[in-house]
Amino acid sequence: MVQPELKRRRDKIRWLMDQQNIDAALIACNVNLLYTYGEIISGYLYLPLHAPARIFVKRPNHIKGEFVYSIRKPEQIIEILQEEGLPLPQKLMLEGDELSYTEYTRLAHMFPEAEIVNGTPIIRQARSIKTSLEVEMFRRSGIAHTKAYQQIPSVYRPGMTDRELSIEIERLMRLEGGLGIFRVFGQSMEIFMGSVLAGDNAAYPSPFDFALGGEGDPTIPVGANGTLLKEGYSVMVDMGGNFNGYMGDMSRVFSIGKLSDEAYAAHQVCLDIQNEVINLAKPGAVCEDLYNVAIEMVKKSGFDDRFMGIHQQARFIGHGIGLEINEMPVIAPRMKQELEPGMVFALEPKIVIPGVGPVGIENSWAVTVDGIEKLTNCEEEIIELG
């Protein structure tokens, strides 16, 4: 990746570090290395406040360059910093929400004189405001994502289960360039490529904090559960759009034959909520206000007891996206955060109709200087399969 882009990202982190008198960061986690170094290594990026970043590589063994040092173990970093005449930090940040306790304490012990603080919130804050290049990655991802979704009707066959349809959609995503891997923040969050939810499975509560659940498999309890796709069922496809490292997010609803009138009405409520929230979503808009607008609309519609699930309802309608599917900001109650240019988020008002399945919409959006840009342009009405 080009150096000015990486420097821009590092400087965003530095700016936030400076606010808290943090004079260095040691970065070891894959997504944060992708962000600050442009690729994944087994190693560390050391980011001083007032000096160029240093890269310490354990693997692979072919990476060379200015400020790149080959190491066998992290303890060698100290020695190398001293040889290079860099002062050791007074206040160092490590990725406390992401590194294991063992790895964090090992790295912390290398700096016995320093105060050690959790740097994850700072890095996530920096990552929440995307650069132009990052927004462009999302645009490209949105195009590929749309191409895959447009082919969904062509792979449906009557008598399929949700799982069989999911497998064909996964293949479409991969053939359009999808990398398959689904990155999510939080050690307990897991999902394969995304979810395909049909019928009452959409209301099945999951341990994971995604917008909807699904029974899934006992060992990965989320998403498709083998539901036969039958007449009158809706099917929501919500696959992670990771085509270039950036996790675009888009949900679309399909129907097996016709759905109940109530389902179409609920779908329209979700589209209306999307349109209203997006009308208000510009720099300065407060996340909880956007959430409350959605809640008021859904209450008026009478679908509030089925909004974002039934037995277990998600308490958000949108979330930042980036190298991980769940970034800042979150559009949820009590979130005082304001939208800023460069933020990219998914907005996903969804309603589950008993006996029918999930309806609603999800698109990815980039906040611009004076408004908002849609990143996932694809038919939003319910599409009948078969």
Add this chain to the structure above:
Amino acid sequence: MVQPELKRRRDKIRWLMDQQNIDAALIACNVNLLYTYGEIISGYLYLPLHAPARIFVKRPNHIKGEFVYSIRKPEQIIEILQEEGLPLPQKLMLEGDELSYTEYTRLAHMFPEAEIVNGTPIIRQARSIKTSLEVEMFRRSGIAHTKAYQQIPSVYRPGMTDRELSIEIERLMRLEGGLGIFRVFGQSMEIFMGSVLAGDNAAYPSPFDFALGGEGDPTIPVGANGTLLKEGYSVMVDMGGNFNGYMGDMSRVFSIGKLSDEAYAAHQVCLDIQNEVINLAKPGAVCEDLYNVAIEMVKKSGFDDRFMGIHQQARFIGHGIGLEINEMPVIAPRMKQELEPGMVFALEPKIVIPGVGPVGIENSWAVTVDGIEKLTNCEEEIIELG
């Protein structure tokens, strides 16, 4: 899952806890919850040495039962334990290699009177000796894995890239019941469903510590890189076989047309190494001895400079498998650990031939009382495609 099975697993952990005077464990990570509770929850399993386990559930909200308590936050656990008349632990173990620093310290602070220790090594040790039921899960997984691999020739089309072939094999794995999700121990280890390596890409060093690397994509640097499958290339398929939570491991080699004589010779060396190591692999065999036998054989063959990679060579020939792909034991230098009945491991001697690609073999094996059982029964010769 049946209670006697879960009790057996918990008692294995308790037995190891007792050796170190640990009187309770608090378990929060998905694979360890799967192991001790039989399913994934957002919550905690509290395992006292001398009392039944307690389950504390945040999500999903439908889990009920004896010793199951609904909580909003982990701090409520203390109060509930006290209400139930359970003494607070003197020495508590937490999953130090798996929990984030933030989560670990939050849980540790709930027990200000207790000594807190890292329980990950104990749980991994317990998990390394599988129960009969777990071995049976591997047997079933091996059968499904074989069924998928046997169909590989049917999805090959001339002019494909490694990536396109990988996509079709991923689909076959999923259609045979594969769950897709690939669980691996270690915060920096990532891969999608496995790898398909062809030609010189097999020698490309990766940041990840898998047996072979591959260039992959800049944002997930391992596996297929778009190599066109052309005449004279070998293709190694190494997909994780997760059909029921247990990660079976199997690699097979295919050829586009005929390979060089050297490639077939190298493949035979790997088969011979497998056979020799497996002849010696029984309870009491020492892991490093098995490794050394392989190294001696490959040195005699003259392929040692291309064994387990070229520019970057993996320093192991096998690894335990279970709920994660990389469990104990590791068959590697300086590993004094002895094989024990119930251990399940993958053995994967592999050689990379420049200009041709990877050859070799990988199977999953269970150590029995007096020998070893093969779990992945599938043709081992190089199969010509097209």
